[in-house]
Amino acid sequence: MAWNSTSRPALRQCLGSTALGFELTQHLLRGFGAAVHVRSLYRPSRCWNRQIRNTLHKRTARTEATVASAQASSPTSTPYSELIVGIPREAYPNEHRVAITPQNTALLLKKGFRRVLVERGAGVEAQFTDNAFEQAGATLVEREHVWSDSDILLKVRAPSFEGANNEVDLLRENGTLISFMYPAQNRALVDKLASRGANSFAMDMIPRISRAQVFDALSSMANIAGYKAVLEASNHFGSFLTGQVTAAGKIPPCKILIIGAGVAGLSAIATARRMGAIVRAFDTRAAAREQVQSLGAEFIEVNLKEEGSGTGGYAKEMSKEFIEAEMKLFMKQCQEVDIVITTALIPGRPAPKLITEEMIAAMKPGSVIVDLAAEAGGNCAKTVPGKLAKHNDVTIIGYTDLPSRLPTQSSTLYSNNITKFLLSMSPQDKHFGIDLTDEVVRGSIVTQAGEVLPPAPRPAPPPAPTPTATIQPEAKEAQTVALTPFQQRSREVALVTTGMGTALALGKATGPLFMGNVFTFALAGLVGYRAVWGVVPALHSPLMSVTNAISGMVGIGGLVPETFPQVLGALSVLLAFVNISGGFVVTKRMLDMFKRPSDPPEYPYLYAVPGLLFAGGYLAAASTGMAGLVQAGYIVSSVLCIGSISGLSSQLTARQGNILGILGVGSGILASLAAVGFPPDVLMQFAGVAGVGSLIGLLIGRRITPTDLPQTVAALHSVVGLSAVMTSIASVMAHISEISALHLVTGYLGVLIGGITFTGSVVAFMKLAGRMSSRPLYFPGRHVVNASMLGANVATMGAFVTMAPGAPAVAATCLAANTALSFAKGYTTTAAIGGADMPVVITVLNAYSGFALVAEGFMLDNPLLTTVGALIGVSGSILSYIMCVAMNRSITNVLFGGIAAPPQTDAKIEGQITKTNIDETVEALSNAESVIIVVGYGMAVAKAQYVISEITHILRNRGIKVRFAIHPVAGRMPGQCNVLLAEASVPYDIVLEMDEINDDFPDTDVTLIIGANDTVNPSALEPNTPLSGMPILRAHKSKQVIVMKRGMSSGYADVSNPLFYMPGTRMLFGDAKDTCEGMKRALEKTNISALDI
16 A cells, blocks of 8 residues: 655655744644753755745735635535535545544534435544444445535544555545645645635644643644653653562662643643652743643753743753753653653654664663654664564553554544534534634644635734733732822821820710710720621621621610610610521521531530520529629620621631620620610510510521521511610600600600611512512602601601600600601612612621611710610621622612612613523533532522532533632522532532632633623623622633523612623523432433543
8 A cells, every 4th residue: 555755744844944834833743941052053045035935925926815805704604414524434544534423423413414425434443443433323335435426524533645545535526624634744735625615624723722622632742652651661661650669679669751742742641640659840931840740750951040931831952961861851851761752742843852873872771762753754773663662671652542552442532622623613503614713723724715815914922921021911900000109098098197186075965975985885896897707708798697697685775664665675676586586597597507527516505605604693693682683684785796796707616606696686685675674574474575575486497598687587576676676665655754965865766766677678678579670760859858858857856855744745856757768768778779789788787786776875874775776777887898899889779869879771681691501511511520510599589509519519520620609699688609509518618709700701611690680791891881890700701601580580689681692601401409300310311431431
């Protein structure tokens, strides 16, 4: 059988030594790191270069117009249903691979291709039988029919074009061919294909970009070559690779040197390490050090600093001094190691000689050299391409068909590469077309419709950083708005001066009683500030729940033993204990979800010991005289409440924090009862009311689900607000005959803040529960109305302070007016806030409930209420700040009903969506190396978190990196999605916040979005949109995005999402839980090995 030399691409130099040839062959083999020291080898004559340039100039002039016109017009495409794909048997000597496997044959037919023709016996050498292809749906035919009847031909090797086995002449006119081709070395083949009018693509010319990694057949084959190189070396080495200690003696481990840490080199390193050898590796590129060391090998280098990274990730030509030092290093290593594996290739040139005869002579007898560059002449001076040779008792392996020596695995990987490349050329769904604007298509195409296309320009490498590097635009912008040190220090001094001046003015204008409460408030606020900032974002929901429970101490103010006020006080106590009991039960249930089986036991029942000892000791001490017991109880309660919030700084201490909160509230109530000094009958009434409220709260806390958390918390906030209103009114009316101005002011503020909290929480509950539209309620003149109500509040407060003392009717009238105005204000401000801002509303209401407690503490001169209120107010304020920053919303807009809210538009997005199904989604997930799952409230509604957890477990068991991305306002309250995932036993260490994961989206293969909309809406990055400026999870930057939705409805903010229409997005419609169940079943059925992924 006669073969033309063009079938040996690495042995041809004709065009590969020119500038264009170098350009074309850059993608021959990648990442080999030996230094280039063949500067003068294969330098063509000037005459030859001139002839080549003239020829290329004429051809380029003729084809540039073709390329330009093709790029300018939209690509034509042909439906899969009209196309036949052909798979011939490889005829090159000792080639055992086949271009496609039965598994991918079935995939092409499933995608809609008319037929897949397979030549009889095409896969036999790769252990894929004809019967397997027939079962996959292929049609077995003879050789001539594969070539003549196929519209698209898939091959491994380039087709022959001379002699009796001329395959190009068998190719259908104007057909399409995809294979390895090496066009720079096979110019005659390229011209022959052009003469047949063929569209041809070279798998070796796939651009080196992130999106094309899944098509990269060169890397796939290099991976196998590196693996097989170690096996071949082991077969010819006379000892174990791993060391052993036996009864017969000690066997030292084999020492292996690998030159070049590209794909083949890294594969060889990993294989040799797994077999127990001591591995050393060399590469001129500094970036290879970390990769080598991560595989457990020793990275060796010369004592001369010079960076070897060149264009496109290749090793560049090194200096003469570096090469000399490199050769000395190799000589030393050859004297020590048992096996040397070389992988150094240079695009368009013969392989550099790295192992000289002197080095071979210095090696120990029985040593082995595996030369992966043999086809290009070899890195070893005594390599015989294609054969095994011996020199000075050293075995030199120069096989050029290592991937073909593992035909089953090689064919599997190559089949995946070429199939995905074919399916990627689809300008329309289920259509094949050549789109020259596609970077991958343009980079790999060789001929089109009879024309030889010039190579696509490769992107130039970024310049090396220099000490005088210019500032990036972002840095420049930050630099222009940054404060100077003087300005920053001046602002800090101004803040301190204002604080000190305010304290001085208050001290002069008020008395010791008021300033004592201010002192308590300031210290508690400072402590709360430090404690709340330490809470991790995942525990923001439990933080709100526990502070909400603690705020139930607002009912302490209801302990007033007068007739009418006592009715209000009793109602206040009832509502407060509903809040306390329900809040702590809900918090415990949430925190238990974060508990892992590996966590140590906590023994929470032991905390009953200090509780019972304190209560018993307190009652016993109180029976003999109060002395300072009340203040002692307040101190214990305050410290325990602070410890409760501090405990939420991590999942390990969070449950302890909840118990401390329970002890803190209990001790505070006990001290408050002792301070009032109720008779036994009143205490019995209090116990009955508190018991009923606790039972109701317990039932509520046990029945709600994590999905209902947001509206439940809002409802509990309303209870706190209403309780504050009742307590303040009862306290004022009980002491109206002898009431101080401070009592009047704080009582009025308690009613105002409590009323706003009550109706605002009710509106938030209605919106969150879906009983009220999430759209902002904008009525004409709303700002005028809000300002008028605020003015009326000020006027009634003035009348109340000046006229209420000694006049119960005036006091009742003013308080009633204040209550009505605060209820109205709470409604109008909250109703004017859109659904997207509801998480901020909840946190603001949480802060309101705390400040209502502060007002009550000032009113009753109760330092416990002042301390606890400060803690809750600071907690809610900090969470509000975090939410506002995460949504780019001003806290002023939230507090005052949407002043200067973003414009609402009805603009529609033009474009088409691309639908997908469960099978395609499972395939994408299975073939991915990195997956990010973005979840939102839709996951909670569908209760899909459990099956999502199972899918995550399956993917992680297959070696796929799976992480979750959580937006600060995902769900309907801070941290809700974290709680839902914890409930489903998703490890919290793979659940990351927005700032932790946003930079990873561009390197992510698949982003799966489940139930999220506004938090991934790219319109937030555009000006003049309703979401403008809102930080988002940048899922749109992923290589592929799959969005799971019931339909095309907009998100909670009622804003259309352009992500759905982007080219890389696929829409998977259906119920999230049902869809995920289908995905889980499909994943369980598939049996994909790690190499297939």
